[in-house]
Amino acid sequence: MTAPPADSELLTWAVELTKEAGRRTLTRFRSDDLAIEAKGDGTPVTEADKDAEAYIRAELTAAHPDDAVLGEEEGDQEGTTDRRWIIDPIDGTKAFMRGVPLYSNLLAVEDEHGWAIGVINLPAAGECVYAGRGLGAFQDDRQGERRPARVGPRSSEQPFLTASGFTRWDDDALLRVKHAGWGLRTWGDGFGYAMVATGRIDAMVDPSAALWDIAPMPVILSEAGGRFSAWSGSPDPREGSGVATNGEGHDDLLALLRGDTQP
Numbered sequence: 272m273t274a275p276p277a278d279s280e281l282l283t284w285a286v287e288l289t290k291e292a293g294r295r296t297l298t299r300f301r302s303d304d305l306a307i308e309a310k311g312d313g314t315p316v317t318e319a320d321k322d323a324e325a326y327i328r329a330e331l332t333a334a335h336p337d338d339a340v341l342g343e344e345e346g347d348q349e350g351t352t353d354r355r356w357i358i359d360p361i362d363g364t365k366a367f368m369r370g371v372p373l374y375s376n377l378l379a380v381e382d383e384h385g386w387a388i389g390v391i392n393l394p395a396a397g398e399c400v401y402a403g404r405g406l407g408a409f410q411d412d413r414q415g416e417r418r419p420a421r422v423g424p425r426s427s428e429q430p431f432l433t434a435s436g437f438t439r440w441d442d443d444a445l446l447r448v449k450h451a452g453w454g455l456r457t458w459g460d461g462f463g464y465a466m467v468a469t470g471r472i473d474a475m476v477d478p479s480a481a482l483w484d485i486a487p488m489p490v491i492l493s494e495a496g497g498r499f500s501a502w503s504g505s506p507d508p509r510e511g512s513g514v515a516t517n518g519e520g521h522d523d524l525l526a527l528l529r530g531d532t533q534p
Contacts, residue, residue: 274384276405277490285378285388286401286411288330292323293376293394296361300395301370315364320344323360323376331356343483353383359483363435363460372396375461379486389487391461391468400465401487402494410469422497422517423470430473432524433466435459439479444528451527464488467515468495474524477513478502485513502528 299305299319306318324344331340339350342358356378361367363374372395380388390401397413400420408420433456437445449455453474458466461484463475468491477485485499485508492499498518501510504525516524526532 274404277380277382277387277403279403279406281380282388282401282403282406284334285380286390286392286399288327289376289378289390289392289401290394290399292327292360292378293392293399295319295326296323296367296374296376297394300367300372305368307368315368316344317361317364317368319367320361320364324358327356327358327360327378341483343481354387355381357381357483357486359461359481359486362484363462366460373458373460373462375465377461377483377487379483379490381486386486386490389489389491391465391487391491393462393465396462398465400468400491402468402491404490404494406494408468408491408494408496420469420491420495422467422492422495423473425473425517425519429454431456432474432476433458433463433472434476434478435463441478443530444478447527447530448524460484461487464491464499464513464515467497467517468492470517473516475513475515476524476528478528480508480511480513482509482511488513488515500525 296319307315310316324342337351339355340348359377361374362377367374376392378390387404392399399411402408409417410420411417432453466472467475488499492515498521499515500506502512
Protein backbone atom coordinates (compact mmCIF):
# COMPACT_ATOMS: atom_id res chain seq x y z
CA MET A 272 0.00 0.00 0.00
CA THR A 273 1.30 3.43 -0.94
CA ALA A 274 1.93 5.71 2.00
CA PRO A 275 -0.20 8.87 2.07
CA PRO A 276 1.37 12.23 1.27
CA ALA A 277 2.90 14.25 4.07
CA ASP A 278 1.05 17.26 5.44
CA SER A 279 1.99 20.19 3.19
CA GLU A 280 1.45 22.72 5.97
CA LEU A 281 3.72 20.72 8.27
CA LEU A 282 6.39 20.70 5.55
CA THR A 283 6.17 24.49 5.20
CA TRP A 284 6.40 24.91 8.98
CA ALA A 285 9.39 22.53 9.22
CA VAL A 286 11.24 24.40 6.47
CA GLU A 287 10.72 27.78 8.12
CA LEU A 288 11.74 26.35 11.50
CA THR A 289 14.97 25.00 10.05
CA LYS A 290 15.73 28.22 8.21
CA GLU A 291 15.31 30.24 11.39
CA ALA A 292 17.62 27.87 13.25
CA GLY A 293 20.09 28.42 10.43
CA ARG A 294 19.83 32.17 10.75
CA ARG A 295 20.68 31.81 14.42
CA THR A 296 23.84 29.87 13.55
CA LEU A 297 24.93 32.60 11.15
CA THR A 298 25.17 35.06 14.04
CA ARG A 299 28.05 32.93 15.37
CA PHE A 300 29.57 31.89 12.06
CA ARG A 301 33.19 33.09 11.75
CA SER A 302 33.00 34.55 15.24
CA ASP A 303 36.37 35.21 16.87
CA ASP A 304 35.10 34.13 20.27
CA LEU A 305 33.03 31.06 19.35
CA ALA A 306 32.77 28.76 22.38
CA ILE A 307 33.77 25.17 21.54
CA GLU A 308 33.72 22.08 23.74
CA ALA A 309 34.63 18.43 23.27
CA LYS A 310 31.85 15.87 23.67
CA GLY A 311 32.33 12.52 25.34
CA ASP A 312 33.29 10.90 22.04
CA GLY A 313 35.90 13.58 21.38
CA THR A 314 33.96 15.36 18.63
CA PRO A 315 33.48 19.13 18.91
CA VAL A 316 30.28 20.95 19.75
CA THR A 317 29.88 24.71 19.63
CA GLU A 318 27.55 27.13 21.35
CA ALA A 319 25.84 27.52 17.97
CA ASP A 320 25.03 23.77 17.80
CA LYS A 321 23.50 23.92 21.26
CA ASP A 322 21.54 27.09 20.62
CA ALA A 323 20.08 25.88 17.31
CA GLU A 324 18.91 22.57 18.76
CA ALA A 325 17.48 24.25 21.86
CA TYR A 326 15.57 26.66 19.63
CA ILE A 327 14.11 23.89 17.47
CA ARG A 328 13.12 21.84 20.51
CA ALA A 329 11.42 24.83 22.14
CA GLU A 330 9.39 25.47 19.00
CA LEU A 331 8.46 21.80 18.73
CA THR A 332 7.39 21.72 22.37
CA ALA A 333 5.14 24.71 21.79
CA ALA A 334 3.61 23.49 18.52
CA HIS A 335 3.77 19.69 18.77
CA PRO A 336 4.27 18.84 22.45
CA ASP A 337 3.27 15.18 22.14
CA ASP A 338 5.69 14.27 19.35
CA ALA A 339 8.94 12.42 19.99
CA VAL A 340 12.24 14.20 19.33
CA LEU A 341 15.75 12.91 18.70
CA GLY A 342 18.60 15.39 18.49
CA GLU A 343 22.36 15.12 18.26
CA GLU A 344 23.06 17.36 21.23
CA GLU A 345 20.20 16.67 23.65
CA GLY A 346 19.35 13.05 22.94
CA ASP A 347 16.00 11.27 22.84
CA GLN A 348 12.69 12.63 24.06
CA GLU A 349 9.78 10.18 24.06
CA GLY A 350 6.38 11.14 22.70
CA THR A 351 2.84 9.80 22.67
CA THR A 352 2.12 10.16 18.94
CA ASP A 353 3.34 8.23 15.89
CA ARG A 354 5.55 11.13 14.84
CA ARG A 355 9.20 11.80 15.59
CA TRP A 356 11.39 14.78 14.72
CA ILE A 357 15.12 14.21 14.17
CA ILE A 358 17.48 17.17 14.51
CA ASP A 359 21.08 17.81 13.53
CA PRO A 360 21.45 21.48 14.45
CA ILE A 361 24.77 21.84 12.60
CA ASP A 362 25.82 19.07 10.26
CA GLY A 363 29.44 19.84 9.54
CA THR A 364 30.46 21.37 12.86
CA LYS A 365 34.13 21.16 11.90
CA ALA A 366 33.42 23.15 8.74
CA PHE A 367 31.41 25.67 10.76
CA MET A 368 34.27 26.06 13.26
CA ARG A 369 36.70 26.84 10.45
CA GLY A 370 34.47 29.32 8.65
CA VAL A 371 33.75 26.98 5.72
CA PRO A 372 30.26 27.80 4.37
CA LEU A 373 29.25 24.20 3.55
CA TYR A 374 27.65 23.32 6.87
CA SER A 375 23.92 22.62 7.11
CA ASN A 376 20.98 22.40 9.49
CA LEU A 377 19.08 19.12 9.16
CA LEU A 378 15.55 18.25 10.18
CA ALA A 379 13.53 15.13 9.42
CA VAL A 380 10.08 13.86 10.34
CA GLU A 381 9.26 10.19 10.66
CA ASP A 382 5.66 8.98 11.05
CA GLU A 383 3.82 5.67 11.11
CA HIS A 384 4.24 5.38 7.33
CA GLY A 385 7.97 6.06 7.22
CA TRP A 386 10.02 9.11 6.30
CA ALA A 387 7.66 12.01 5.74
CA ILE A 388 9.70 15.24 5.63
CA GLY A 389 13.34 16.11 5.09
CA VAL A 390 15.08 19.49 5.18
CA ILE A 391 18.69 20.40 4.35
CA ASN A 392 19.22 24.08 5.07
CA LEU A 393 22.50 25.66 3.94
CA PRO A 394 22.45 29.06 5.64
CA ALA A 395 25.90 30.31 4.64
CA ALA A 396 25.40 29.13 1.06
CA GLY A 397 21.92 30.68 0.93
CA GLU A 398 20.07 27.53 -0.13
CA CYS A 399 17.50 25.16 1.31
CA VAL A 400 16.61 21.77 -0.19
CA TYR A 401 13.57 19.96 1.18
CA ALA A 402 10.86 17.44 0.40
CA GLY A 403 7.65 15.96 1.68
CA ARG A 404 6.49 12.45 0.92
CA GLY A 405 4.25 12.61 -2.14
CA LEU A 406 4.66 16.39 -2.36
CA GLY A 407 7.87 16.66 -4.38
CA ALA A 408 11.32 18.06 -3.64
CA PHE A 409 12.19 21.75 -3.79
CA GLN A 410 15.09 24.15 -3.62
CA ASP A 411 14.91 27.71 -2.27
CA ASP A 412 17.63 30.17 -3.18
CA ARG A 413 18.96 33.12 -1.18
CA GLN A 414 16.11 35.33 -2.41
CA GLY A 415 13.53 32.74 -1.33
CA GLU A 416 12.61 31.78 -4.88
CA ARG A 417 11.40 28.18 -4.98
CA ARG A 418 11.91 25.71 -7.79
CA PRO A 419 11.70 21.92 -8.07
CA ALA A 420 14.74 19.93 -6.99
CA ARG A 421 15.64 17.11 -9.34
CA VAL A 422 18.62 14.82 -9.67
CA GLY A 423 20.50 15.06 -12.95
CA PRO A 424 21.62 12.46 -15.47
CA ARG A 425 24.91 10.76 -14.76
CA SER A 426 27.77 12.63 -16.35
CA SER A 427 28.70 11.28 -19.76
CA GLU A 428 32.30 12.20 -19.01
CA GLN A 429 33.71 11.73 -15.51
CA PRO A 430 31.05 11.31 -12.81
CA PHE A 431 31.68 13.03 -9.49
CA LEU A 432 31.39 11.38 -6.11
CA THR A 433 31.64 13.40 -2.93
CA ALA A 434 32.07 12.47 0.72
CA SER A 435 32.42 14.16 4.08
CA GLY A 436 36.04 12.98 4.07
CA PHE A 437 38.07 9.90 3.23
CA THR A 438 39.58 9.21 6.65
CA ARG A 439 36.90 6.65 7.56
CA TRP A 440 36.94 4.93 4.19
CA ASP A 441 38.33 1.47 3.78
CA ASP A 442 41.47 1.87 1.66
CA ASP A 443 40.41 -0.84 -0.78
CA ALA A 444 36.97 0.73 -1.30
CA LEU A 445 38.54 4.11 -1.95
CA LEU A 446 40.92 2.69 -4.53
CA ARG A 447 38.16 0.72 -6.25
CA VAL A 448 36.09 3.88 -6.69
CA LYS A 449 39.11 5.86 -7.86
CA HIS A 450 40.18 3.22 -10.38
CA ALA A 451 36.61 2.95 -11.70
CA GLY A 452 36.98 6.52 -12.97
CA TRP A 453 35.00 8.49 -10.42
CA GLY A 454 36.14 12.04 -9.73
CA LEU A 455 36.51 12.33 -5.97
CA ARG A 456 35.59 15.48 -4.05
CA THR A 457 34.89 16.34 -0.41
CA TRP A 458 31.83 18.57 -0.60
CA GLY A 459 30.41 16.54 2.21
CA ASP A 460 27.87 16.30 5.00
CA GLY A 461 24.35 17.50 4.20
CA PHE A 462 25.76 19.76 1.49
CA GLY A 463 26.82 16.75 -0.57
CA TYR A 464 23.36 15.19 -0.43
CA ALA A 465 21.82 18.51 -1.45
CA MET A 466 24.13 18.64 -4.47
CA VAL A 467 22.95 15.20 -5.60
CA ALA A 468 19.29 16.07 -5.06
CA THR A 469 19.65 19.20 -7.21
CA GLY A 470 21.52 17.51 -10.05
CA ARG A 471 24.94 19.08 -9.55
CA ILE A 472 26.94 15.96 -8.71
CA ASP A 473 26.42 12.25 -9.26
CA ALA A 474 26.86 10.61 -5.85
CA MET A 475 27.38 11.26 -2.15
CA VAL A 476 28.78 8.53 0.09
CA ASP A 477 29.00 8.24 3.88
CA PRO A 478 30.63 5.00 5.08
CA SER A 479 29.65 5.88 8.65
CA ALA A 480 26.89 8.21 9.79
CA ALA A 481 24.55 8.75 12.71
CA LEU A 482 20.81 8.75 12.10
CA TRP A 483 20.55 12.53 12.50
CA ASP A 484 23.21 12.96 9.78
CA ILE A 485 21.12 11.23 7.13
CA ALA A 486 17.48 11.07 8.32
CA PRO A 487 16.28 13.74 5.82
CA MET A 488 17.88 12.00 2.85
CA PRO A 489 15.49 9.10 2.01
CA VAL A 490 12.50 11.35 1.34
CA ILE A 491 14.53 14.13 -0.31
CA LEU A 492 16.32 11.81 -2.74
CA SER A 493 13.18 9.84 -3.50
CA GLU A 494 11.08 12.92 -4.21
CA ALA A 495 13.90 14.39 -6.31
CA GLY A 496 13.90 11.31 -8.52
CA GLY A 497 17.02 9.70 -7.07
CA ARG A 498 17.81 6.99 -4.59
CA PHE A 499 19.21 6.79 -1.08
CA SER A 500 20.39 3.65 0.67
CA ALA A 501 22.83 2.30 3.20
CA TRP A 502 25.92 0.52 1.87
CA SER A 503 23.98 -2.73 2.20
CA GLY A 504 21.34 -1.47 -0.22
CA SER A 505 18.70 -1.10 2.49
CA PRO A 506 16.74 2.16 2.34
CA ASP A 507 16.87 2.41 6.14
CA PRO A 508 19.24 5.17 7.38
CA ARG A 509 19.36 3.48 10.78
CA GLU A 510 21.99 1.14 9.36
CA GLY A 511 24.56 3.89 9.88
CA SER A 512 25.80 4.60 6.36
CA GLY A 513 24.55 6.50 3.34
CA VAL A 514 24.79 6.44 -0.45
CA ALA A 515 22.85 8.87 -2.63
CA THR A 516 22.70 8.87 -6.42
CA ASN A 517 20.37 9.84 -9.24
CA GLY A 518 19.35 6.17 -9.30
CA GLU A 519 21.37 5.25 -12.38
CA GLY A 520 24.02 2.73 -11.50
CA HIS A 521 23.20 2.88 -7.79
CA ASP A 522 23.53 -0.87 -7.35
CA ASP A 523 26.74 -0.86 -9.38
CA LEU A 524 28.21 1.80 -7.07
CA LEU A 525 27.17 -0.20 -4.00
CA ALA A 526 28.83 -3.30 -5.40
CA LEU A 527 31.98 -1.29 -6.10
CA LEU A 528 32.02 0.14 -2.58
CA ARG A 529 31.54 -3.29 -1.01
CA GLY A 530 34.02 -5.03 -3.26
CA ASP A 531 31.41 -7.27 -4.88
CA THR A 532 32.87 -6.27 -8.23
CA GLN A 533 36.20 -4.84 -9.30
CA PRO A 534 36.66 -1.78 -11.54
